[in-house]
Amino acid sequence: MLRAHQRVSLNEIPDVCVVNTCSVTDAADHKDRQTINQLHRKYPDAIIIVTGCYAQLQPEQISKIPGVDYVLGQNEKYDIPALIDEVEMRRGEKMQEGKIRVAAIREVDDFHGVHSADDRTRCFIKVQDGCNYFCTYCTIPYARGKSRNPKIEDVIKDAQVALDQGAKELIITGVNIGDFGRSTSEQFIDLLRAFDLLNGDYRVRISSCEPNLLTDEIIDFVANSKHFAPHFHIPLQSGSNEVLAIMKRRYTRELFAERVQHIRKVMPHAFIGVDCMVGVRGETQECWEDYLSFIKELDVSQLHVFTYSERANTRMLELDLYVVPKAERQRRSKILHEVSEKKTRDFYARHLGRKSVVLWESKKEGDQMSGFTDNYIKVYGPYKKEKINTFEDILL
Ligand code: SF4
Numbered sequence: 001m002l003r004a005h006q007r008v009s010l011n012e013i014p015d016v017c018v019v020n021t022c023s024v025t026d027a028a029d030h031k032d033r034q035t036i037n038q039l040h041r042k043y044p045d046a047i048i049i050v051t052g053c054y055a056q057l058q059p060e061q062i063s064k065i066p067g068v069d070y071v072l073g074q075n076e077k078y079d080i081p082a083l084i085d086e087v088e089m090r091r092g093e094k095m096q097e098g099k100i101r102v103a104a105i106r107e108v109d110d111f112h113g114v115h116s117a118d119d120r121t122r123c124f125i126k127v128q129d130g131c132n133y134f135c136t137y138c139t140i141p142y143a144r145g146k147s148r149n150p151k152i153e154d155v156i157k158d159a160q161v162a163l164d165q166g167a168k169e170l171i172i173t174g175v176n177i178g179d180f181g182r183s184t185s186e187q188f189i190d191l192l193r194a195f196d197l198l199n200g201d202y203r204v205r206i207s208s209c210e211p212n213l214l215t216d217e218i219i220d221f222v223a224n225s226k227h228f229a230p231h232f233h234i235p236l237q238s239g240s241n242e243v244l245a246i247m248k249r250r251y252t253r254e255l256f257a258e259r260v261q262h263i264r265k266v267m268p269h270a271f272i273g274v275d276c277m278v279g280v281r282g283e284t285q286e287c288w289e290d291y292l293s294f295i296k297e298l299d300v301s302q303l304h305v306f307t308y309s310e311r312a313n314t315r316m317l318e319l320d321l322y323v324v325p326k327a328e329r330q331r332r333s334k335i336l337h338e339v340s341e342k343k344t345r346d347f348y349a350r351h352l353g354r355k356s357v358v359l360w361e362s363k364k365e366g367d368q369m370s371g372f373t374d375n376y377i378k379v380y381g382p383y384k385k386e387k388i389n390t391f392e393d394i395l396l
Pocket residue numbers: 131132133134135138139140141175176210
């Protein structure tokens with residue numbers, strides 16, 4: 001039987017700390033280890049449970065970090081409520097070194113539909129998990145398993161519950177969401193159509209979609225929908241076709257540019273965020289210059305820049321390729337960050353004086369509150385409690 005457990009803020013003393021790790025880069029692993037160390041120092045009596053992708057991929061490595069009591073894989077993390085009951089019985093008794101419990105981690109194959117809210121305003125609806133693409137630099141297929149999804153009707157029930165509980169913005173998430181339908185023989189576009197027919201006053205964002213799966217049909221649907229925000233997040237990863245081939249990505253930069261042009265044609269004010277990786281193996285000086293000139297020309301709003309780091313067991317390490325020195329990776333990352341800042345400034349400038357709608361969030365920043373427009377521009381206004389979680393027409 002589950003007891004009622006209470007989530008506490010970081011200023012209170014918890015009985016249990018759950019660290020849900022990411023392992024997308026070396027930097028992510030490092031941050032996970034730092035978080036665990038900090039928690040152990042700050043709350044020496046708390047039971048520490050580590051789960052997520054890093055735990056799935058490197059359970060033994062994590063079990064050696066001082067303070068860790070349990071290491072759970074992606075499937076096993078759904079046992080956490082039962083574990084917490086056990087913790088109740090063992091309160092105050094930390095695990096002895098060498099007795100850390102590493103769950104028998106099995107291959108990830110279940111789908112656990114979840115929705116989670118970051119505040120009352122926004123709710124993330126997980127519609128898909130795993131990935132079958134095996135890009136040569138990426139560990140995600142190993143950490144999250146094969147692509148799978150629930151049925152549209154189940155996702156939609158979950159989404160309606162979130163709206164009934166007060167959410168005003170739904171964010172469709174997953175690992176490779178454009179691949180939705182693989183395990184139910186349904187279509188991603190039909191999922192989007194169903195999201196547009198929910199009951200309530202709400203908007204929907206698509207978190208991220210691979211360029212080869214973001215068809216013109218989907219873009220046109222978003223442009224004509226009632227509830228979808230004109231906001232896209234598209235992983236490019238490299239602007240060099242040579243590097244895209246090394247990465248085993250499923251598109252060329254020409255296809256990517258066509259997608260962006262089509263969005264701009266039907267939604268000139270859309271926010272377009274783009275994932276960019278720098279310093280991957282094989283990214284010679286010539287490829288980099290090619291990439292940089294392509295990205296500078298692309299009419300997008302922001303770049304999310306990742307610096308490549310070698311990941312164990314990925315296929316890229318088996319290829320005989322030019323290795324970009326670490327300092328050069330950092331230099332390229334800095335350049336792309338500067339390009340991104342300029343693009344975002346230009347994007348904001350284009351909107352000055354335009355009418356928009358903001359959804360106000362709960363956070364108080366001094367005497368201000370903030371929210372996002374449908375096309376993801378952050379705006380500030382005087383704090384008024386009654387405005388939290390409401391839409392308001394504004395002039396930018
Ligand atoms: S599409 Fe490629 S980069 Fe994205 S999760 Fe799948 S393998 Fe990783």
